[in-house]
Amino acid sequence: MIRFENVTKVYEQNARPALDSVSLEINRGEFTFLVGASGSGKSTFLRLILKEDKASSGSVYVAGQNVANISSWRVPKLRRGIGVVFQDFRLLPQKNVFANVAFAMQVIGKSRSIIRETVPEVLKTVGLEGKERRMPHELSGGEQQRVAIARAVVNRPGILLADEPTGNLDPITSMGIMGVLDKINQNGTTVVMATHDDDIVNEMRRRVVELKNGKVIRDEAKALYTSMIPVVGESRRLRDASGEELNRAQGAQL
Amino acid sequence: MRLLFILGEIGSGLRRNLSMVISVVLVTFVSLTFVGAAGMLQMQINQMKGFWYDKVQVAVFLCNDGSTAVGCASGSATKEQQANLQAMLESPAVKPYINDFQFESQAEAYKHFKEQFSNSPIVDSVSEDQLPASFRINMKNPEKYEIISETFSSQPGVETVSDQRQVLERIFSWMNGASVAAIGVAAVMIFCAVLLITTTIRLSAFSRRRETGIMRLVGASKMVIQLPFILEGVIAAVVGALLASVTLWLMAHFWLNGDLSRQFLNTPFISSTQVLVIAPVLVALGAGLAGISSLLTLRRYLKV
Numbered sequence: 001m002i003r004f005e006n007v008t009k010v011y012e013q014n015a016r017p018a019l020d021s022v023s024l025e026i027n028r029g030e031f032t033f034l035v036g037a038s039g040s041g042k043s044t045f046l047r048l049i050l051k052e053d054k055a056s057s058g059s060v061y062v063a064g065q066n067v068a069n070i071s072s073w074r075v076p077k078l079r080r081g082i083g084v085v086f087q088d089f090r091l092l093p094q095k096n097v098f099a100n101v102a103f104a105m106q107v108i109g110k111s112r113s114i115i116r117e118t119v120p121e122v123l124k125t126v127g128l129e130g131k132e133r134r135m136p137h138e139l140s141g142g143e144q145q146r147v148a149i150a151r152a153v154v155n156r157p158g159i160l161l162a163d164e165p166t167g168n169l170d171p172i173t174s175m176g177i178m179g180v181l182d183k184i185n186q187n188g189t190t191v192v193m194a195t196h197d198d199d200i201v202n203e204m205r206r207r208v209v210e211l212k213n214g215k216v217i218r219d220e221a222k223a224l225y226t227s228m229i230p231v232v233g234e235s236r237r238l239r240d241a242s243g244e245e246l247n248r249a250q251g252a253q254l
Numbered sequence: 255m256r257l258l259f260i261l262g263e264i265g266s267g268l269r270r271n272l273s274m275v276i277s278v279v280l281v282t283f284v285s286l287t288f289v290g291a292a293g294m295l296q297m298q299i300n301q302m303k304g305f306w307y308d309k310v311q312v313a314v315f316l317c318n319d320g321s322t323a324v325g326c327a328s329g330s331a332t333k334e335q336q337a338n339l340q341a342m343l344e345s346p347a348v349k350p351y352i353n354d355f356q357f358e359s360q361a362e363a364y365k366h367f368k369e370q371f372s373n374s375p376i377v378d379s380v381s382e383d384q385l386p387a388s389f390r391i392n393m394k395n396p397e398k399y400e401i402i403s404e405t406f407s408s409q410p411g412v413e414t415v416s417d418q419r420q421v422l423e424r425i426f427s428w429m430n431g432a433s434v435a436a437i438g439v440a441a442v443m444i445f446c447a448v449l450l451i452t453t454t455i456r457l458s459a460f461s462r463r464r465e466t467g468i469m470r471l472v473g474a475s476k477m478v479i480q481l482p483f484i485l486e487g488v489i490a491a492v493v494g495a496l497l498a499s500v501t502l503w504l505m506a507h508f509w510l511n512g513d514l515s516r517q518f519l520n521t522p523f524i525s526s527t528q529v530l531v532i533a534p535v536l537v538a539l540g541a542g543l544a545g546i547s548s549l550l551t552l553r554r555y556l557k558v
Contacts, residue, residue, distance in 0.1 A: 050471070073476065080473030092464060103465075107474035109256040155472060 001159060001190045002026040002049055007058035009044050009214075018044040020214035021058065026192060028158070031185045033201050034194040035225060036211035042194035045211070046161050049192070050082060051075050063158060080108060083152030083160040083189075087167035089144045091136040097123065097147050098132035104151045118154060126150045126180050142173035149180055153189065160184060162193040166200060174200055198225035256478060263465075263482035264489065267458050274454040275490045281450050282494025282544070283501075285443030286536045288436045290502040293532045295433035297524045298510075299426050305522040306422050312399055314339065314406050315386040315413045318360070323413045331387070335411030339389060342405065351401055353392040360387045386413060447494075448547045451487045455548045458483055459556045466556060480556065484548045491544035492537055499533035 002025070009019040019041045026032050034042045047053045048060050051067045060067045063081060070078055091100050098119055105115045123129060126146040136144055145165055152160060162181065166174035178200055185191045195201065201208060202224045210218035210227070218227050268275050316336065317326035336357075342348060343355050358366070363385040371377050391402060399417045407415045459466065469479050507526040515523050 076470075076473040076475045078473070079471060082473075084471050090464065090468060092468070103468065104472040106256075106259045107469045107472060107478055109259075109478070151468075151472070 001028040001030070001063060002192070003059075003061040004045075004048075005059045005061070007048065007055045007060055009041075009048060009053060010056045017056070017214050019048070019055075019211075022211075022214070022216055023058075024209065024216060024219065026190060028190055029185070029188055031182070031191045031204070031206040032193070033204070033206055033208045034192060034211065035196070035201060035208055040211040041214040042211055043163060044214075046084075046163055046192070046194060049159070049161060050084065051078060076108075080155055081157050081159060083149075083155070083157040085145070085148050085152050085160070085162040085165045087164040089136075089141075089148045089168075091144055091147055091151075093136050095136075096132065097128060097134050097136070097139070100136065100147055101150045101154050104154050108155065110155075119150075122150045122154045125153075125183065127176075140173070141169050142176055145169065145177050146180060149177070149184070153184055157189065159190045159192070162191065162195075164195055164197075165193065166195065166197050171199055175203070178204060201225040260478065260482055260485070264485050267462065267482055267486045268489070270461055271454060271458050271486075274450075274457060275486070278447065278450050278454055278487070278490040278544075279494045279497070281443060281447040282491045282540050283497040285440050285447050286495050286498035286540055287501050288440035288443060289539065290498055290529075290532045290536050291505075292433040292436035292440060293535070294502060294506065294524060294529060295429050295436065297528060297532075299429050299433075301522050301524050302422070303426070306419075312391045312393060312402050312415065312417050312419075314389040314391065314402070314415050316388060317411055317413045318386045319383060321386070321413045326411070326413055328410065331411035335409075336387075339406065339409060339411065342409070343389065343391070348402070348405060351394055351398050353394050355389050355391045358388045358390055360385055363387060444543065447491070448543060451491065451544050451547045452551045454490070455483050455487050455551045456555050458486060459552065470557070480549075480552050483552055483556065484545055487544040487548035488541050491540035495537040495540035496533075498536050498540075499529075502532060503529050505529075 004022050004024045006021045006023055007019055008017050008021050010017045022041075022045070034045060036042055044053065048055055048067070049062055051070060054068065062078060065078070067078065092103065095103060101119045101122060102115045105118065110118075120129075120132065123132060126149050128143060128146050128150065131139070131143065134143075136147065139147065145168075149160075149165070160181070165181070166177055169177060174197060181191055181193065182204070205222045205224075207221050208218065208223035208225070209216060220227065316331035316339075317323065317329070319330050321330075340357070343352065360382050364380075364382040367380065367385060368377050393399065393402070399419070403415045403417070406412050466479055503526050506524060506529040510523040511526060515521070
């Protein structure tokens with residue numbers, strides 16, 4: 001579903017590549033966690049899938065298509081096949097729950113009758129039945145994130161990207177959100193979730209891809225947030241070491 | 255559905271930026287009024303040219319009692335002098351240059367004078383013998399005025415040869431100057447309008463960046479995202495253009511065809527329906543300017 005072939009991304013102002021020859025394949029229907037410290041390249045990874053950024057070298061394939069070959073006027077079509085959820089929900093504050101979800105269908109020209117039929121269904125999937133008329137500020141953080149998820153999946157994308165969706169939520173609410181994402185994944189949607197939340201990763205036991213300084217340093221199925229297996233090569237020890245050691249290592253790199 | 259959606263977006267955009275939209279409307283209104291005024295002046299010049307160039311040509315004025323010109327030393331022009339001039343006009347040396355000519359006697363001159371100044375008290379102070387008789391010559395090519403002037407001005411009984419076109423040319427050049435000035439003001443105002451539209455669209459794009467960001471992520475097409483912004487600018491500019499058109503029409507209707515045409519009975523003024531020719535040009539100009547400037551702004555400030 002998603003394939004990275006030796007992908008490197010260099011932002012001009014930054015000498016160190018945000019992604020450093022990453023090769024990775026995520027299959028259809030898989031649930032993958034993307035873990036790693038801030039600045040390890042998780043967000044860049046997601047942005048490349050959306051064609052928000054262009055890879056400096058290497059190829060990114062989404063649903064069998066090399067995104068570099070997608071012309072700019074066909075990018076919207078690519079994005080219709082990908083749902084995205086963020087840490088800060090990004091709901092429209094002046095629209096109610098129903099309108100927020102319907103918005104995603106309106107802008108791609110879905111008919112009113114289809115919208116009226118689909119939106120309540122999706123709201124039911126994410127557990128927001130009966131809250132169609134609520135405004136975003138009347139909802140809890142977890143509920144707001146559920147609205148955001150509903151909006152991301154209402155057009156039935158094959159892929160759902162989640163960029164730290166539980167970053168603003170307490171552990172119990174987070175587990176609720178994970179339940180929703182799991183349900184969506186069970187319905188056949190490929191889910192890629194970037195996260196810092198070790199509890200969630202450990203609880204879910206799904207594939208874990210760990211990035212560090214733009215490189216994949218671990219890719220394990222049914223894994224934990226921190227690996228049980230010692231990693232060859234690249235300073236596994238530093239990552240697990242005390243904060244002091246970590247800082248020294250980063251300082252040495254600058 | 256998408257059309258309704260876009261219309262809704264436009265409505266909310268216009269409401270949110272109401273004060274900016276009003277300023278865009280006013281600035282385009284003023285600038286396009288100047289453009290239209292320049293256009294009207296040109297139309298007026300053409301109208302007057304068409305009207306007068308047929309009628310007013312070269313006039314050879316004959317001496318009357320009060321004349322002081324060299325050729326008038328013997329006093330008022332005699333019948334012989336008049337016949338002589340007429341013969342010259344019909345001679346092969348002059349004839350090829352003229353279409354036809356007419357003799358206007360003092361009595362006729364007085365009659366025309368009275369018609370022309372019917373509203374003015376000056377009529378009462380002018381008597382028939384104060385006005386000169388004249389040959390009114392219709393030239394084949396008005397530019398060849400010099401030939402007539404050289405041939406006739408030194409003839410006995412001729413007071414002066416005047417190219418009445420020159421009088422008109424002076425009026426026309428004044429009107430041309432005015433229309434250039436109007437275009438100059440219009441250019442400055444249009445520049446302001448473009449800057450203002452650019453700023454408005456930028457603000458609008460900024461205040462709706464949340465929506466456009468989401469639209470982008472869920473795969474809305476470039477058109478659906480950008481069209482509301484572009485149309486916002488275009489609608490404001492078109493409203494300004496319509497206001498300008500209405501203003502020009504009112505000016506033509508109540509001023510040119512009202513007060514002015516009562517004062518200058520013999521001047522053909524452009525009609526208010528002729529102004530309606532300018533209106534579509536103004537609307538197209540306003541819409542085009544707004545469309546292009548918003549498109550360029552969006553390219554810079556709205557990522558799609």
